[in-house]
Amino acid sequence: MNALIIFLILAALMLTGMPVSISLGLTVLTFLFGFTDVPLESVALKLFTGIEKFEIMAIPFFILAGNFLTHGGVARRMINFATAMVGHWYGGLGLGGVMACALFAAVSGSSPATVVAIGSILLPAMIKAGFPKRFGAGVITTSGALGILIPPSIVMVMYAVATNTSVGALFMAGVVPGIVLAIVLGLVTWWRARKNNYPRLPKASWGERWMAFRKSAWGLFLIIVVMGGIYAGIFTPTEAAAMSAVYAFFVAVFIYKDMGLKDVPKVLLNSANMSAMLLYIITNAVLFSFIMTNENIPQAMADWMLGHGLGTITFLLAVNVILLLAGNFMEPSSIMLIFAPILFPIAMKLGIDPIHLGILMVVNMEVGMCHPPVGLNLYVASGITKMGITELTVAVWPWLLAMLGFLIAVTYWPTMSLWLPRALGMM
Numbered sequence: 001m002n003a004l005i006i007f008l009i010l011a012a013l014m015l016t017g018m019p020v021s022i023s024l025g026l027t028v029l030t031f032l033f034g035f036t037d038v039p040l041e042s043v044a045l046k047l048f049t050g051i052e053k054f055e056i057m058a059i060p061f062f063i064l065a066g067n068f069l070t071h072g073g074v075a076r077r078m079i080n081f082a083t084a085m086v087g088h089w090y091g092g093l094g095l096g097g098v099m100a101c102a103l104f105a106a107v108s109g110s111s112p113a114t115v116v117a118i119g120s121i122l123l124p125a126m127i128k129a130g131f132p133k134r135f136g137a138g139v140i141t142t143s144g145a146l147g148i149l150i151p152p153s154i155v156m157v158m159y160a161v162a163t164n165t166s167v168g169a170l171f172m173a174g175v176v177p178g179i180v181l182a183i184v185l186g187l188v189t190w191w192r193a194r195k196n197n198y199p200r201l202p203k204a205s206w207g208e209r210w211m212a213f214r215k216s217a218w219g220l221f222l223i224i225v226v227m228g229g230i231y232a233g234i235f236t237p238t239e240a241a242a243m244s245a246v247y248a249f250f251v252a253v254f255i256y257k258d259m260g261l262k263d264v265p266k267v268l269l270n271s272a273n274m275s276a277m278l279l280y281i282i283t284n285a286v287l288f289s290f291i292m293t294n295e296n297i298p299q300a301m302a303d304w305m306l307g308h309g310l311g312t313i314t315f316l317l318a319v320n321v322i323l324l325l326a327g328n329f330m331e332p333s334s335i336m337l338i339f340a341p342i343l344f345p346i347a348m349k350l351g352i353d354p355i356h357l358g359i360l361m362v363v364n365m366e367v368g369m370c371h372p373p374v375g376l377n378l379y380v381a382s383g384i385t386k387m388g389i390t391e392l393t394v395a396v397w398p399w400l401l402a403m404l405g406f407l408i409a410v411t412y413w414p415t416m417s418l419w420l421p422r423a424l425g426m427m
Contacts, residue, residue: 112380
């Protein structure tokens, strides 16, 4: 009964158009004052202990690193390297876009940042080369979603915070699925380009490829700094995030010189605004998780499922349906912080690996970012392409269907996610 009251209050507040973070906070306060005898002192204590986790510090650092890279010319050099490698195949610039998004995802941690950084440069070039605008928009909108699956990933950090799971193991678990999804999106791009005979670039010589690699190497080296540092035990994920922010600043300002010192305060302010927004969501989600746990709602749901003989396959299917439906109304940070504490105890009782559940949730977030009505990548791409949301929705369908097929594979073949962290001894 209490679970129904909580979700009815939350749904009613969200239907008024109120932001999810404020809806969460008001739901908690309404339920606490109206339906429980929980002392406010324990709520205040939970609020502070819930957000003092060291891992949360990784979020503002990764946001700052992504902003430095977005404004610092790294994206343009990655695009040049990617198109030099694959531009001579069918739909060359589109394939270059997929590869560039995968590379930029490995240094930024954010899907919207990847769409902006790659799309704002590549989409005008694709239209100029003779590609239909819809094709280019479909490629960039869906490939940009790789930003939260290929590590480092801000959404993975949020899952780790919500469930006390290892950030490093999650990052490593995202590597293989991220590469597989990039290949899937690339195949869809190639197939559509071949079918419609879209333009191809002249084949670059190995000398040109080497030059493009050399120019992008400073940006690509950040992948080694973050992932290599975590795997080698030199950094914790939070320390790696701090290192990536410092490194990205150094590269953008002193090596590539695409940013001046006068531009740094603006980047810092933008990053602070984004970080404050996410930390506010986290704060309210911690309180929401507290009342759910206090009312034993996740445990009751787990007992109900087990009592009715619903096993792992049914639960994973239900998780996908719930998260895909939630993706219609909420953005990834809110979904992760609301649903992870609810689904995690049930998954543990069913014997599902927490790392596998985390990657499964992240892939669901990716799909949600690419379909209406609140797909973040759709809105970002709409701003770049000046296309309407309806037109963009039609444009992304071929890639979105491929992503749904990939989601099924990730759901029922956990080895794809778990093989690498197990091989590296992180589990």
